[in-house]
């Protein structure tokens with residue numbers, strides 16, 4: 001299925017920051033997946049851990065406890081200062097979970113149709129809820145009806161979020177990329193993010 005317009009290059013191997021295509025041409029990998037191969041290619045600790053684990057036990061499902069996952073969750077919680085961890089396979093799955101948690105939180109507070117503030121030019125993924133939260137018609141086109149419950153405002157504009165806060169009592173969360181990638185490299189200011197944090201805390205909204 002044609003989901004991405006692909007560049008006609010296929011890579012066959014990689015070493016740290018370098019990758020080689022089928023003809024043996026060497027490239028500096030400045031893309032790193034789409035910014036996900038943070039340890040580069042062939043990192044010996046990573047390849048050893050993958051090989052050892054997959055040879056010991058490949059998969060047991062979420063129906064059982066997973067000791068390694070619990071250890072990782074503890075570590076992530078300690079580093080982030082948060083108390084729970086949700087493991088998932090992709091960015092859109094993470095955002096779907098965030099949207100569901102925000103709605104659950106809203107219903108818990110007695111809000112009938114909980115809303116989430118999202119931004120112009122945002123990109124949150126290609127599942128139905130995340131493409132509805134995305135601020136780009138191209139991503140949404142052909143997949144209507146969209147998932148309701150998103151209130152769109154201009155990016156990096158705290159006044160517009162304050163206005164929503166003043167009149168829309170159904171809002172329970174704000175979903176924002178600190179740096180928009182797909183929408184252009186749009187960088188929000190530190191002050192905007194501080195103001196958002198303060199507003200969300202005051203309103204009792206998730207951020």
Ligand SMILES: Cc1ncc(COP(=O)(O)O)c(C=O)c1O
Nearest residue numbers: 090091092093123124125177181
């Ligand atoms: C900001 C942002 N959110 C969500 C996603 C969706 O992630 P995935 O493609 O892993 O579902 C992306 C993907 O590029 C992204 O850049």
